[in-house]
Amino acid sequence: MSEIDNFDIKILNELQDNSRQTSEVIAEKVGLSPAATQRRIKKLREDGTIKKEVAILCPKSLGGRTTLIVQVVFSCGGEATIETFKQQMASVPEVQQCYYVTGQTDFVLIMTVKDMKDFDRITREYLFSNPSIGRFETIVAIDTFKEGFKIPLEVA
Amino acid sequence: MSEIDNFDIKILNELQDNSRQTSEVIAEKVGLSPAATQRRIKKLREDGTIKKEVAILCPKSLGGRTTLIVQVVFSCGGEATIETFKQQMASVPEVQQCYYVTGQTDFVLIMTVKDMKDFDRITREYLFSNPSIGRFETIVAIDTFKEGFKIPLEVA
DNA sequence: ATTGAAAGATGACCGCA
DNA sequence: TGCGGTCATCTTTCAAT
Numbered sequence: 001m002s003e004i005d006n007f008d009i010k011i012l013n014e015l016q017d018n019s020r021q022t023s024e025v026i027a028e029k030v031g032l033s034p035a036a037t038q039r040r041i042k043k044l045r046e047d048g049t050i051k052k053e054v055a056i057l058c059p060k061s062l063g064g065r066t067t068l069i070v071q072v073v074f075s076c077g078g079e080a081t082i083e084t085f086k087q088q089m090a091s092v093p094e095v096q097q098c099y100y101v102t103g104q105t106d107f108v109l110i111m112t113v114k115d116m117k118d119f120d121r122i123t124r125e126y127l128f129s130n131p132s133i134g135r136f137e138t139i140v141a142i143d144t145f146k147e148g149f150k151i152p153l154e155v156a
Numbered sequence: 157m158s159e160i161d162n163f164d165i166k167i168l169n170e171l172q173d174n175s176r177q178t179s180e181v182i183a184e185k186v187g188l189s190p191a192a193t194q195r196r197i198k199k200l201r202e203d204g205t206i207k208k209e210v211a212i213l214c215p216k217s218l219g220g221r222t223t224l225i226v227q228v229v230f231s232c233g234g235e236a237t238i239e240t241f242k243q244q245m246a247s248v249p250e251v252q253q254c255y256y257v258t259g260q261t262d263f264v265l266i267m268t269v270k271d272m273k274d275f276d277r278i279t280r281e282y283l284f285s286n287p288s289i290g291r292f293e294t295i296v297a298i299d300t301f302k303e304g305f306k307i308p309l310e311v312a
Numbered sequence: 313a314t315t316g317a318a319a320g321a322t323g324a325c326c327g328c329a
Numbered sequence: 330t331g332c333g334g335t336c337a338t339c340t341t342t343c344a345a346t
Contacts, residue, residue: 024319
């Protein structure tokens with residue numbers, strides 16, 4: 001697995017912004033030929049540096065959704081309990097992100113729900129019903145911006 | 157702007173998983189002809205339902221990064237202060253997500269930093285230097301999973 | 313829905329360091 | 330030998346029927 005150089009960095013930054021750009025356009029921006037650019041992109045995809053390419057939708061166009069931030073505190077339970085919870089969260093589509101964290105809180109969840117009934121169902125099914133969970137606090141997002149996972153890469 | 161039907165929903169769900177699929181493949185999955193599928197995708201892009209298409213990178217391949225969750229509490233300041241802060245956060249590449257929330261906390265930030273020095277710089281520049289900010293608490297993520305903004309869409 | 317033209321991606325080959 | 334450039338071919342997209 002060869003090292004990532006400045007050309008790769010520039011290409012990755014472009015693709016993080018817009019993965020639909022043609023290699024010709026990207027080539028122009030990074031200063032390489034289209035074919036060389038294409039070769040690098042292919043390699044980055046194959047070695048997993050580019051994990052996936054996805055469409056980001058507009059929540060407003062889809063009936064609007066509410067984003068919630070939930071902090072979960074476990075009162076008991078060991079490794080296995082945590083592992084089970086992780087797997088559960090991974091399977092719930094409304095759970096967008098799940099962070100296992102240090103401090104008083106054990107997990108921070110970012111959820112997007114259709115409505116509060118939706119939220120109620122999830123809490124019942126996965127939080128209240130779990131005896132290892134001591135308590136959880138929910139924060140409602142009024143506004144969300146900068147949705148993304150763009151990693152800031154700097155050329156050396 | 158016409159309504160989104162079940163075909164659109166299925167197409168969007170596919171594109172949220174993998175935006176590189178050809179319309180032929182998607183057509184097969186949703187039960188439409190490739191051309192009809194293409195026409196719908198084009199429309200969904202044009203009317204903004206598909207906001208953008210981006211590459212998701214693998215942090216591990218890029219030297220590893222630390223994810224932090226920061227809760228910011230403002231002690232004073234009105235509308236203008238909040239607006240300025242929002243704009244600042246939007247401009248900081250390390251701030252992945254920014255939520256304006258209800259409750260004791262005013263903002264929740266999700267950041268990804270190279271190292272703690274990186275984090276230190278950001279807090280100094282944007283948090284400590286802002287007199288309207290009363291305090292902030294930082295939570296370190298040990299593990300993160302389910303990175304994504306996939307909206308769970310259900311066929312009617 | 314089918315088809316044909318244009319655009320883009322992929323692979324082979326050459327040359328240079 | 331590895332990497333970039335060019336060219337030819339195949340795939341995919343897009344518009345017109």
